[in-house]
Amino acid sequence: MPETLELTPFVRGDVTQEKWDRLLESSLGATVFHCREWATVLGATFKELSIKYIVIEDQRGSYVAGMPLAVSRSIVAAKYRSMPFGTYGGPLIMKGQEDEAAVFMGASLQGVTRSLLPFSFSCVLYDTPVVIERALAYVFPGGRREKVSTHLIDLEEGFQRLWDHSFDKETRTCARKAARSGVTVEEDTTHRGAAVLHGLYRKQASFWNPGRIYPERLVSEIVDRMKSRARIWLGVRQGEPVCGVLAFYFGNTLMAWLSGQSEEGRNLRASHLVYAEMMKHACENNYSVFNFGASGSLQGVRFFKESFGAREYSYSIFTYESGLFRFARRLKGAAAGV
Numbered sequence: 441m442p443e444t445l446e447l448t449p450f451v452r453g454d455v456t457q458e459k460w461d462r463l464l465e466s467s468l469g470a471t472v473f474h475c476r477e478w479a480t481v482l483g484a485t486f487k488e489l490s491i492k493y494i495v496i497e498d499q500r501g502s503y504v505a506g507m508p509l510a511v512s513r514s515i516v517a518a519k520y521r522s523m524p525f526g527t528y529g530g531p532l533i534m535k536g537q538e539d540e541a542a543v544f545m546g547a548s549l550q551g552v553t554r555s556l557l558p559f560s561f562s563c564v565l566y567d568t569p570v571v572i573e574r575a576l577a578y579v580f581p582g583g584r585r586e587k588v589s590t591h592l593i594d595l596e597e598g599f600q601r602l603w604d605h606s607f608d609k610e611t612r613t614c615a616r617k618a619a620r621s622g623v624t625v626e627e628d629t630t631h632r633g634a635a636v637l638h639g640l641y642r643k644q645a646s647f648w649n650p651g652r653i654y655p656e657r658l659v660s661e662i663v664d665r666m667k668s669r670a671r672i673w674l675g676v677r678q679g680e681p682v683c684g685v686l687a688f689y690f691g692n693t694l695m696a697w698l699s700g701q702s703e704e705g706r707n708l709r710a711s712h713l714v715y716a717e718m719m720k721h722a723c724e725n726n727y728s729v730f731n732f733g734a735s736g737s738l739q740g741v742r743f744f745k746e747s748f749g750a751r752e753y754s755y756s757i758f759t760y761e762s763g764l765f766r767f768a769r770r771l772k773g774a775a776a777g778v
Contacts, residue, residue: 446499447541449548455493455506463503467532469568472669472690473523474532479508481661482524488512489524494552496544505533505541509552517765518559520552526734526757528566538571546575558764566755576758583760591732591742591750599723606749607716614709615716621677621708625717628672634659637672637684640700659686659698673718675710683710687718694722695731715748
């Protein structure tokens with residue numbers, strides 16, 4: 441790296457795969473949701489979203505910093521999210537360049553969101569350096585941070601130790617019950633597997649969060665575009681899938697993202713066996729972290745994750761709404777009688 445660092449910001453509709461991957465590999469807080477493949481999945485699934493990238497380049501053209509943005513506009517407002525639906529996002533800056541690049545990133549973001557339209561900006565900050573959070577607070581004074589959490593399992597000591605010392609007795613019993621009942625665990629990366637998983641997910645999600653159910657096309661696009669970064673795990677009994685989990689692979693982390701289970705699967709405790717097999721696979725393939733994902737306010741889901749020995753890990757969502765956006769939202773609420 442030259443002694444004098446000359447940085448230039450750009451806003452692009454796409455990025456160079458090799459240079460973007462290099463930035464991800466050398467940045468703190470990079471996740472599977474920063475990957476270019478995930479952005480293409482969003483753009484292909486949700487036509488109302490326009491994917492943009494802020495990139496900061498040095499004089500050699502390498503990416504020193506960057507952030508993906510999903511932009512949606514109506515005739516009355518604009519939304520900028522990194523990334524949408526609660527998935528991780530936010531700025532990435534190459535290790536050792538945080539102080540210099542954070543200033544450029546903040547100014548670039550301010551320029552991108554400057555508009556006559558009312559606008560909102562949000563990003564999910566997972567394992568993000570403090571200097572980046574400070575830059576966001578400076579650019580968007582009055583922005584708020586909401587604390588949220590996920591559940592993580594440290595896989596470093598291997599699966600046998602997890603089974604013996606992290607899984608509680610009931611969880612081991614449930615996994616054994618599923619196996620004795622004839623449940624087997626299969627891996628799948630086909631459209632059929634995507635459809636099966638979505639069917640299980642849709643029925644289960646309708647009870648948990650009926651206001652937001654992802655479309656089946658999202659799972660199909662993930663299978664098509666994420667390649668080695670995504671895999672579906674199915675619990676099957678007598679040829680019938682009774683449980684499914686969509687998992688993402690990035691760096692040292694295997695993350696369970698979307699899941700579903702039939703009534704038969706719940707009775708057989710199939711999910712206990714599926715998750716146990718996923719963790720075993722992760723340990724055998726040198727992953728060091730299993731990320732269960734957020735639980736929201738679902739206490740039963742939190743208890744399930746903690747029964748495997750998962751520990752809560754906090755991060756934050758940063759949100760800013762312009763004064764015009766807040767005013768427009770109040771008008772809309774008043775018109776709807778809310």
